[in-house]
Amino acid sequence: MSTKYVLIGNSAAALAAVDGIRKFDKQGEITIVNRETGPAYSRVALPYYVAGEMTLDDLLIRQKPDYQKIGVSLVENENVKAINASAKQVELESGKKVSYDKLLIATGSETIVPPIQGLSSIPHHYLWTLEDAIGMKKAAERAKTAVVIGGGFIGMLAAEALRKLKIKLTIVEMAPILLPQLLDEGAGNLFLKAVRDEGVTVKTGALVSAVAKKGDAIEVTLKSGETFTVDMAVVATGVRPHAAFLQSSGITLNKGVLVNEYLQTNQADVYAAGDVAETKDFLSADRSIYAIWPTAIDQGRAAGVNMTGKRQEYPGSLGMNVVELFNVTLAQLGRFREGPGDSVKMLSSKGSEESYRKVVVDKNGTLVGAVYVGDENGVAEMGVIHSAIKRREKWQGFKDGRQPQFTYGAVMHNVPRY
Amino acid sequence: MKQIVVYQEKCTACRECEVSCSFSHEGAFVPALSRIKVADFYEEQFYQPMVCVHCADAPCAAVCPTVAIQRQADGQIKVIDDRCIGCKMCLLACPFGVMGFSPDKGVAHNCDFCDGDPQCVQFCTPGALEFKDVVSAAAPAKQKAAAALGLPQT
């Protein structure tokens, strides 16, 4: 008898799980249940849609026939309300029930609504779903000025998209630097300068305490007492795993859905992957959630394989991010802020004065992280460092006092970048 | 599948490959835009041409958030320009550092075998590059070495 697989979610993690399942099980019945409508789209590409550089069609990463081709039935526009693990059933908001032999929870993240006085009384925009992006784009067509609340990854992507539309921006960020999850202080200050040089107002170490409607405009009040008005407000103060609907399911939750090294939850035949899952960390003994595309892919693929009954251990999540903003390329890998016992190696780079490259080595001499700010050429080298971290390579020092030594690294760093 | 095989010991770092690659793809002699790059250790007299190996388990393709990197029927790993948003995730994923980027076009690029007639191979006078079928006796050994290093197998 063929296995009945049910996947909740239709994005990075779920689609990678389909690949994992189909690698070993060509016959099993796969059903994807998704609360959104249509084939999968790329969340990562949403800012390009807002900026008018991509159409809605361009965003799609699957077409309807792709699902049929690999034997996946897509149940759209259905929100999963609860999981009944003992009956092996998924309960939908519409009242329908779907039974499974193996279940994957791949429900991703949801945006955090910050405690800002008056927020619910003004029009404001998040940037997480396609619907959010459509709303933001519409509002941006009429706006001349905007505030972006939160200078993290999503906030900065939203800011960059709005800037391309020639909207005058104010970014408010609690931390002393922008992108605090991605940059250390040195890199952050370099980036902050680049953003300000582009004419963007950035208020760091600042908190929005209240917002209010002022005619067609929005009045923003900071904790410091300062006020200013804008046409449009974007809220990007973070995301959290979308797991609240599992409260009564008997599935163990911490920050996200807790899974073991095979992506299994505490309930038999129930797995979780992607932004919603709290997994083993690659570098530490802790559990971690990195809400990023690559970890969703890796976890989804491994979960899919394990759901077929084959065993594939997930080595743990490693933070990695790369983005180009305000003409600067930024990249981060693993533990890029040194902790106790870690040491830091600054790499000087050829050709560019404006770049910042740092590698972090732990007390055992193992490479654990890196951060880079500069032009796009440095990212290829970060790829080599990435694979060295994954191989748990030891730091072997510099060659000629400047080129880092590790497998492939010696070669890579001698590649002329002109 | 057919691949560009590198005979490192024959490379003289003349960089004809870089120049011919950039000319055939970008219409200009800009080695920085070449998809093959020669690493040089002048003191050691050691030169290593670096080029995409079209990994079997291509990390660049797996990580691309817009499915802009797709394997072709002939095994080639190809960037579909129209789908690429220039996020550079593939550059961060490639363990060999050979995924490149065209700043003008804003898209990633790797070796595409020049439609079956790689110009770097044509212009490599010392014969350090060859375009040939790699399913050979050496293949299993290469796979094993790659696996031992935890690298994607080619």
Ligand SMILES: Cc1cc2nc3c(=O)[nH]c(=O)nc-3n(C[C@H](O)[C@H](O)[C@H](O)COP(=O)(O)OP(=O)(O)OC[C@H]3O[C@@H](n4cnc5c(N)ncnc54)[C@H](O)[C@@H]3O)c2cc1C
């Ligand atoms: C604007 C933006 C830019 C980004 N840029 C980058 C980037 O450059 N690099 C990077 O690494 N990451 C980036 N990310 C993050 C990346 O998109 C996520 O990490 C990734 O999408 C996670 O995949 P996932 O499959 O776990 O979850 P998601 O992509 O969030 O998908 C969750 C799925 O579950 C469905 N769902 C949720 N709840 C239910 C329910 N109760 N019932 C039914 N269906 C449900 C949703 O409809 C959706 O299909 C970006 C995200 C955004 C929003």
Ligand code: SF4
């Ligand atoms: S990961 Fe690197 S070497 Fe492998 S196919 Fe992609 S670009 Fe080529």
Ligand code: SF4
């Ligand atoms: S740069 Fe282009 S090809 Fe590379 S991962 Fe991003 S979208 Fe895909």
